[in-house]
Amino acid sequence: MGVYLKATARAHTNIALIKYWGKRDESLFLPMNNSLSITLDKFHTTTAVEFCPCLPVDLFIMNNQLASSAEMAKITHFLDRVRGMSGKSWHAVVHSTNNFPTAAGFASSASGYAALAAAATKAIGLDLGNKALSQLARLGSGSACRSIYGGYVEWQKGEKDDGTDSFAKPVLEGGDWDLSIVSVLVTDTPKTVSSREGMKRTVETSPFYSGWLDSVEADFLHAKEALIHHDFELLGSIIESNALKMHATTLGANPPFMYWNSATLDVIKEVQSLRSGGIQAYFTIDAGPNVKVLCQPKDEQAVRESLEKLPNVQNTYLCHPGPGLTYL
Ligand code: FM0
Numbered sequence: 090m091g092v093y094l095k096a097t098a099r100a101h102t103n104i105a106l107i108k109y110w111g112k113r114d115e116s117l118f119l120p121m122n123n124s125l126s127i128t129l130d131k132f133h134t135t136t137a138v139e140f141c142p143c144l145p146v147d148l149f150i151m152n153n154q155l156a157s158s159a160e161m162a163k164i165t166h167f168l169d170r171v172r173g174m175s176g177k178s179w180h181a182v183v184h185s186t187n188n189f190p191t192a193a194g195f196a197s198s199a200s201g202y203a204a205l206a207a208a209a210t211k212a213i214g215l216d217l218g219n220k221a222l223s224q225l226a227r228l229g230s231g232s233a234c235r236s237i238y239g240g241y242v243e244w245q246k247g248e249k250d251d252g253t254d255s256f257a258k259p260v261l262e263g264g265d266w267d268l269s270i271v272s273v274l275v276t277d278t279p280k281t282v283s284s285r286e287g288m289k290r291t292v293e294t295s296p297f298y299s300g301w302l303d304s305v306e307a308d309f310l311h312a313k314e315a316l317i318h319h320d321f322e323l324l325g326s327i328i329e330s331n332a333l334k335m336h337a338t339t340l341g342a343n344p345p346f347m348y349w350n351s352a353t354l355d356v357i358k359e360v361q362s363l364r365s366g367g368i369q370a371y372f373t374i375d376a377g378p379n380v381k382v383l384c385q386p387k388d389e390q391a392v393r394e395s396l397e398k399l400p401n402v403q404n405t406y407l408c409h410p411g412p413g414l415t416y417l
Contacts, residue, residue: 094140096211097417100203102132106328111292117252122305130411134200136185138208144180175213202229203236223256239413263410269389271382272406275352284376295341325371332373352401356380
């Protein structure tokens with residue numbers, strides 16, 4: 090049999106319950122704090138990688154379009170690591186497809202780099218375990234290290250300078266506790282400050298960043314306890330407050346910035362009013378204006394209906410905990 094260096098992998102996006110916000114090492118994507126996430130069932134990236142001696146450069150095709158040279162350079166940088174690990178120097182064609190619109194406000198870098206790490210290493214003949222895959226995915230985008238696993242996942246920040254102790258691991262299987270995540274789309278306009286730039290500016294300039302660091306470890310530990318004990322009210326109140334603290338740090342940055350728009354606030358208010366009416370729902374917000382609302386399956390329809398009534402809500406997507414990496 091001739092050489093046939095091709096593999097296809099799929100990874101799902103994740104939503105952070107306790108946010109990764111700030112790096113202690115930018116080139117190794119080492120975080121300042123531990124984080125916690127849910128991998129979502131609805132949104133995934135499927136990536137096929139084929140290495141071939143016939144290629145003079147890497148090619149990256151995203152959703153059936155040739156990627157920009159900037160995107161291509163990032164993929165080549167990532168594949169260089171994979172080539173370095175394997176001792177092979179061939180270039181590759183990377184074919185990646187999201188089953189959700191890339192501009193729809195859902196993080197695609199997490200599922201994207203998790204799927205790429207898995208497909209590229211398998212194609213080139215490396216047999217990495219999930220821990221090594223998580224570390225590799227982290228080097229493309231921090232949050233990608235969590236998308237290796239399904240269900241509820243923690244990313245241990247690690248202490249070492251070389252990053253060998255910074256990787257994700259599962260906390261709870263999705264099937265152990267079914268929660269609902271209503272993903273609320275308020276705008277599909279790309280954000281002006283990327284999470285990478287936003288966290289860097291915040292670490293470097295925001296006087297509120299020390300407040301984040303002072304409290305995030307307790308949030309992480311309490312949220313993990315709440316997960317393990319299936320204590321929804323406790324989990325919800327911690328994750329909501331953790332998201333607010335993250336966003337508060339951006340207001341203190343120089344220059345200051347804010348990920349929310351007025352519709353974001355409308356959703357926040359609606360979630361608060363749902364709670365006053367006896368429905369347990371809690372929000373979280375990543376580096377953008379869209380909101381994710383966490384509730385229990387018994388309340389998911391009521392939560393969704395009330396959010397869809399808001400004039401500035403464009404769409405809602407109902408998600409549940411999803412699977413980890415799969416190979417196709
Ligand atoms: O996901 O600079 O992974 O924990 O989404 O590529 O490492 O895109 F809310 C913000 C994700 C940040 C929280 O940052 O940054 C989280 C955030 P990179 P990411």
